[in-house]
Amino acid sequence: MAETIDLKLHVWRQNGPKDAGRFEDYSQYARGISTHASFLEFLDVVNERLVLDNKEPIMFDHDCREGICGMCGMVVNGEPHGPQKATTTCQLHMRSFRSGEELWVEPWRASAFPVIRDLSVDRGAFERIIQAGGYITARSGAAPDANAIPIAKSLADEAMDAATCIGCGACVAACPNASASLFMSAKIGHLNSLPQGQAERDKRTLAMVAQHEKEGFGSCSNHYLCEAACPKEISIRWIARMNRDLLSAAISYKPAEQRAGGDGLSWV
Amino acid sequence: MLKAEPLPLLATGAGKKAAVAVTGTILYGFVFAHAVGNLQVFLGPETINAYGAMLHSMPKALWGARLVLLGSVVTHAALAMNIYAGAKAARPTRYKVNAPIAEQSILQRYARQTMILSGPIVMAYLIFHLAHLTAGAVPGLPFKEGDVYGNLVRGFQNPAVAVSYIVANLLLGLHLFHGGVALFQTLGLRHPQWDARTRPIAFLVTAVVTFTNVIIPTAILTGLIGSELR
Numbered sequence: 001m002a003e004t005i006d007l008k009l010h011v012w013r014q015n016g017p018k019d020a021g022r023f024e025d026y027s028q029y030a031r032g033i034s035t036h037a038s039f040l041e042f043l044d045v046v047n048e049r050l051v052l053d054n055k056e057p058i059m060f061d062h063d064c065r066e067g068i069c070g071m072c073g074m075v076v077n078g079e080p081h082g083p084q085k086a087t088t089t090c091q092l093h094m095r096s097f098r099s100g101e102e103l104w105v106e107p108w109r110a111s112a113f114p115v116i117r118d119l120s121v122d123r124g125a126f127e128r129i130i131q132a133g134g135y136i137t138a139r140s141g142a143a144p145d146a147n148a149i150p151i152a153k154s155l156a157d158e159a160m161d162a163a164t165c166i167g168c169g170a171c172v173a174a175c176p177n178a179s180a181s182l183f184m185s186a187k188i189g190h191l192n193s194l195p196q197g198q199a200e201r202d203k204r205t206l207a208m209v210a211q212h213e214k215e216g217f218g219s220c221s222n223h224y225l226c227e228a229a230c231p232k233e234i235s236i237r238w239i240a241r242m243n244r245d246l247l248s249a250a251i252s253y254k255p256a257e258q259r260a261g262g263d264g265l266s267w268v
Numbered sequence: 269m270l271k272a273e274p275l276p277l278l279a280t281g282a283g284k285k286a287a288v289a290v291t292g293t294i295l296y297g298f299v300f301a302h303a304v305g306n307l308q309v310f311l312g313p314e315t316i317n318a319y320g321a322m323l324h325s326m327p328k329a330l331w332g333a334r335l336v337l338l339g340s341v342v343t344h345a346a347l348a349m350n351i352y353a354g355a356k357a358a359r360p361t362r363y364k365v366n367a368p369i370a371e372q373s374i375l376q377r378y379a380r381q382t383m384i385l386s387g388p389i390v391m392a393y394l395i396f397h398l399a400h401l402t403a404g405a406v407p408g409l410p411f412k413e414g415d416v417y418g419n420l421v422r423g424f425q426n427p428a429v430a431v432s433y434i435v436a437n438l439l440l441g442l443h444l445f446h447g448g449v450a451l452f453q454t455l456g457l458r459h460p461q462w463d464a465r466t467r468p469i470a471f472l473v474t475a476v477v478t479f480t481n482v483i484i485p486t487a488i489l490t491g492l493i494g495s496e497l498r
Contacts, residue, residue: 177355221380240457246280
């Protein structure tokens, strides 16, 4: 038998990016919530009750509800994705809360993530950082043999640790500077660790860092709250590695048009 | 495809931070050497005055070092303020509930949260310190060129001066502790084999500097040394 709990619920309501926004008290719609419900199911229930009461439902982002897509995310009592470690909002269950507990639910707060409505924010900045260099340029055609390029298991595992980033934005939400360093470093580090990523290594690092700057994210000042908030537990070691890659790229990288000759031997 | 032109290193957050880390390391090295050198005050007036005279006997090296330090302080502070302004613009709103988010020690939390506060306070202290013991330009505090021991002792016999030095140096300690750990991250100098050691080493070096800088005014204020000049 599922227990039910009553919550003192405050939700951020904002009509659009330009609206000032404010908290609304929805405690009357947050009674008798099953502890088996996920946080998003809890909001679904609140929304149904709001609609029955002729009120606008709360808008929030969600997709897979399995903790793997990176679409959901909201700040619950000051913590991105709520109080449970290594858990996305959709995988957070209401048994994490006590009956009578006060909940303040807000969107990710960052200038680079403008609020679309209520708890939904525009994370297009992440897409543009990926577009700037979060890929490898490969010939299309038949799929290459799976083991054509030998990669050590330890290296593959390490790259996978970075690749588990789902791009949800909790790192930005947790950071007092709204820096996207953890996201960016995971995406850079995942490709820069592998043989396939080496050809565009410097260019990728410089381009993605430049795009991060252009999007108006802050810079990392080593508070390390991103790592604690990350539902995929991406390590801040990736930021250190990105810093190293950036410094070495800044020293050695020359764009093609600045390279005289083009055979790489112009200095001879 | 989106074309993002590479930015000059000092136009990127990580590049600015790297410059802050490098200048910070220079200043860290100076503060350590300065503190250890000053321990000679415990060996009596002749020793520390001779040490001061020795440093002043090499004006080129002295002014070279001063220029490097001045450049480092200015770069360090200017970039830090620039980064801080960028961070405020990136995150103008705070959350309703101020949750700790990460489990961190009180020392670590306090050190990182007061970085931007301890910076300006340490800067104010630094200006006072230079006016007091290098230029001798603080009204009411006696200063005699070349008498390092006498200037130090007479300054710290004033409780207000001694206490402000002690407070400023405790804040400087927090600043150095956070900076000493953070610089390895910022410059990408991390390795699984060193990581476990960087924090204890930064703590130890910072503890030596802070203890030295606090014990000198304390010893003078309590009359442990310099009571003959009272």
